[in-house]
Amino acid sequence: MGIKGRLIILNFIQFFIWGAWLITIANYWFGNKGWSPQEFGAVFSTMGISSLFMPTLSGIIADRWINAEKLYGILHLLGGVAMLYLPQVDDSTLFITVILLAMICYMPTIALMNSISYTILKNNKYDVIKVFPLIRVWGTIGFIAAMWLTNLSGSKASANQFYISAVASFILAVYSFTMPQCKPQNQGKKGASLIELLGLNAFKLFKSYKMALFFIFSMLLGASLQLTNMYGDRFLSEFEKVPQYADSFVVKYSTIIMSISQISEVVFILAIPFFLKKFGIKKVILMSMIAWVFRFALFAYGDPSGGLWMIILSCIIYGMAFDFFNVSGSLFVETQCDSNIRSSAQGLFMMMTNGFGAILGSWVSGIIIGNFFTSNEGDFIWMDIWNTFAIYSLIIAIFFAFLFKHKHNPEGFGKINN
Template sequence: MGIKGRLTLLNFLQFFIWGAWLITIANYWFGNKGWSPQEFGAVFSTLGISSLFMPTLTGIIADRWINAERLYGILHLLGGVALLYLPQIDNPTLFITVILLAMICYMPTIALMNSISYTVLKNNNYDVIKVFPPIRVWGTIGFIAAMWVTNLSGSKATANQFYIAAVASFVLAVYSFTMPQCKPQNKGQKGATLTEILGLNAFKLFKNYKMALFFIFSMFLGAALQLTNMYGDRFLSEFEKVPQYADSFVVKYSTIIMSISQVSETLFILAIPFFLKKFGIKKVMLISMVAWVLRFGLFAYGDPEGGLWMIILSCIIYGMAFDFFNVSGSLFVETQCDSNVRSSAQGLFMMMTNGFGAILGSWLSGVIIGAFFTSSKGDFIWMDIWNTFAIYSVVIAIFFAILFKHKHNPEVIGKVSH
């Protein structure tokens, strides 16, 4: 297998691990264990907590002391052990603790995978900008494949989803040790301050009104992203409680229906350069926010029969909501920041979305759903839940439209996207 093929498999397995349980864990939590929604919010907040510090810490270790591919393998080995232990737990607090350990191991491997891919491609004289995106697409395909495997194997509400993820994690750990060496680039290097090493110098961007607003709104949109990851599959599965929908395709293959969102994501990413150049970051971000409103609103009124088109359209719109925010936001940071803080600024963008945003969305949604949108019988009031999320997105969009000021320059975007 050639270098590109090997990196393709690396990307595929990386996101296969995540896709095996991320979208279906709510079915296990509520359907299998019967634990509370307030505590479930803490499960997804572990992704945010891990994203606050682990990517930076492991980046420092890989830059200074340990080969990136070895550190990557060790983390997947430890993460696999944590995933393997999860099904043995009958206490929600202990479950959250162990899944936090699993995420502490997993979340930094996303950045390490990118670093390994870039290093290997450069060492083999490939054009990274041209060659890496088609390789990275296989990560999304891996995520979709795992969702399908979990659903078709009847594992979406059982402990098997964690076993599937654990096995994939062990396979990837072993495979990573066979990858070409990615040696530390800054071994023994001196002179950088602790602030620079940790990327904290990017926080000075908050002195700029426009950038501060951008990062704050990124956090609020990052919170919106967690909501469908947390509750989407569970929402579709619970149509089984309605007799006329109990045997519907949507109930039986809810995870496959949800995978349309990831398929859409791979397609909408191709449209980003056109939209950014024509409309600019503010309008593209507003399009993303409107897409989130439609994502939640269509779920509120969709059903497996006459409203199936709403569920399908909601999943398609997800691609626009996700990509127009995440990818466009990253390009905006690239065009607005000085080169000496550009990498740190990208880290800050990820910290605000996948870190603080994930914690905010996970924790707050769990509290609100548990307090206001759970019936006396323990059933979720889905229409009210999705409408509340839609209203949240509308409020964010209105404030963003009023407060965020930015003059669009098509030439700047054109240079970055080509």
């Protein structure tokens, strides 16, 4: 098999591991265990906590002491062990602790996978910019495949979703040790300060009003990024409590319905270059924010019958909401920073969105739902939940539109003006 084929397998399994449980864990938490919404927020915050320090730490280790593909394999092996143990846990606090350990192992492997792919492609004389996106898209396909497997195997509310993820982790761990070597690039080198090693020098970007504002909005919007992953599948599954919808396609195959969101991601990734050139960074990010408003609002009023089109449209809109912010935001950071801190600046962007933002969204949403949008019988008041998220996203969009200033030059696409 060629090197591109091998990297496709790497990307596919990487996100298959995540897709096996990320969208369906709410069904296990609430439907199987009956634990509280407040604590469920802590489950998703583990990804944010891990994203604050583990990608940087693993990057330092891979740069200085151990081959990236070996560290990658070790982390997946340990993460698989944590996932394998998770179904044995009957205490919610211990469950959160174990999944935190799993995320400490998993979250840095996303960055390591990118690094391994880039290194191998460059060593084999491939154009990374042209080739990698076509390889990376198989990661999204892997995520979708895992969602379908979890749903069609009847595992969306059972412990089997964690076993599926664990087995895939072990397979990828073994597979990674067969990959071409990615040796440390800075082994034995001296001179870099601790601040530079940890990427903290990028924080000087907060001295710029525009960049500080951008990172603050990144955190605030980052709070929205995982909300439908947290609650979307559970929302669709709970239509079974309504007699007229109990046997509907949406209830039986809720995870497959949710996978439309990931399929949409693939399409909108391809559309980003056109939108960026036509409208510019600010408007594209603003489109993302407005898309989040519709993502939540359509869920609020959708149902498996006459409102099915709203649920489907919400899933389609997700591609714009998620990709237009993440890809455009990353490009904005890339073009606004000095070359010597670009990697650190990208890390800061991820820290603000997937770190602080994810923690904020996970914890606060759990508290709000548990205290204000749960009935005396323990049922979620879904319309109020989704409308609250929609209003939050709308407020963010309005403030961003008025406060963030950026002039777009269509002729200078690819080199963004200040």
